[in-house]
Amino acid sequence: MPFVNIRLTGGDEAPTREQKAELIKGVTDLLVRVLNKNPANLVVIIDEIEKDNYGIGGVTITELRKKSS
Amino acid sequence: MPFVNIRLTGGDEAPTREQKAELIKGVTDLLVRVLNKNPANLVVIIDEIEKDNYGIGGVTITELRKKSS
Amino acid sequence: MPFVNIRLTGGDEAPTREQKAELIKGVTDLLVRVLNKNPANLVVIIDEIEKDNYGIGGVTITELRKKSS
Amino acid sequence: MPFVNIRLTGGDEAPTREQKAELIKGVTDLLVRVLNKNPANLVVIIDEIEKDNYGIGGVTITELRKKSS
Amino acid sequence: MPFVNIRLTGGDEAPTREQKAELIKGVTDLLVRVLNKNPANLVVIIDEIEKDNYGIGGVTITELRKKSS
Amino acid sequence: MPFVNIRLTGGDEAPTREQKAELIKGVTDLLVRVLNKNPANLVVIIDEIEKDNYGIGGVTITELRKKSS
Numbered sequence A, B, C, D, E, F: 001m002p003f004v005n006i007r008l009t010g011g012d013e014a015p016t017r018e019q020k021a022e023l024i025k026g027v028t029d030l031l032v033r034v035l036n037k038n039p040a041n042l043v044v045i046i047d048e049i050e051k052d053n054y055g056i057g058g059v060t061i062t063e064l065r066k067k068s069s
Helices: A017-035 A063-066 B017-034 B061-068 C017-035 C060-069 D019-035 D062-069 E017-035 E061-068 F017-035 F061-068
Strands: A001-011 A045-051 A054-056 B003-009 B043-049 B055-056 C005-009 C043-049 C054-056 D005-008 D041-047 D055-056 E002-011 E043-049 E053-054 F003-009 F041-048 F054-056
Touching: A001 D019, A017 A045, A017 D005, A017 D019, A045 B043, A054 A063, A054 E017, A063 D062, B003 C017, B017 B043, B017 C005, B017 C017, B017 C054, B017 E053, B043 D041, B043 E043, B055 B061, C005 C017, C017 D055, C017 F054, C043 D041, C043 F041, C054 C060, C054 F017, D005 D019, D005 E017, D019 D041, D019 F054, D041 F041, D055 D062, D062 E002, E002 E017, E002 F017, E017 E043, E017 F003, E017 F017, E053 E061, F003 F017, F017 F041
Parallel strands: A001 A045, B003 B043, C005 C043, D005 D041, E002 E043, F003 F041
Antiparallel strands: A001 D005, A045 B055, A054 E043, B003 C005, B043 E053, C043 D055, C054 F041, D041 F054, E002 F003
């Protein structure tokens, strides 16, 4: 029954359809295994965030990727 | 004054502009009626989620729709 | 199937158990009526926020209530 | 680097400290494995929600538990 | 280490890349200054919301902009 | 008019009432300055998260604090 929201970078870093299905399956299995939750109502939402809109340490991911490349 | 976030499937299941306006009006009226809240600062945000990004019971909505069709 | 999050002030402004049940019922009915959604998986979460932790216009609700009393 | 938010029922249904640590570890490992993400900045937040504040299908968890007991 | 989510109108009201970088830098500096937080893991996510999907006082921003123009 | 949510550790790391007021004022001023937003409807909510419920890099803050002390 829990609700899970996963927020990660999209665009050219977006997960594939298969990876998203695997994340949804994996996090559901984890909650069932650890907490014995009923999976029936367990909701997972994945948000893909543009790299200009995601910041770590005061810098956008766009900038971080430039520095590390 | 409350804040409300409604997250639902988008794409070919997305609500129309009229339906979104009706949801925003309806949830605002509900909070005013039940809690006597001032509607002036009552904020509602609707997020439309791709069916690949929304999972229930460990399966994406994309897969669920295939099974039920 | 949608997910709804309602965030409002708690403490001495918290809704009663009956009001919370009425909000959950009301917002579910609204989504069923406007969007014809299946209510079975429709999740609503209410968060009660302390007045020191909720700001409007740059001022906490704690301060706003003092000014208006 | 992703951000994950897990929202589940608290109170007498709250996970133990060990279970919460296991969830945080498990979801981090999942994202590293599936998406090859750097775990260093991967943030997980667990919110425990009162059963009066969590609704499914228009009914609070408090009510659902009564019916199923 | 805190997590910050900023939700604002997108489309023709969307902030520029430079403004988004400035917001991310600004809110990070604020949290470092006021709370002495380590900026290294401080995450900021900006969500741009369509004007049809954002309501204030029961009315969408789309409608509000028409009235005020 | 934007909505801002700040999530940080509570308990013995919780900000004081004055710090929370300063954060709310500061983030509101930032959005007004950078984006020229109307502060009237600008909402800020601060969530204080228990250290057992907040994880970075797969480890709870509770564990991280032990290691660094």
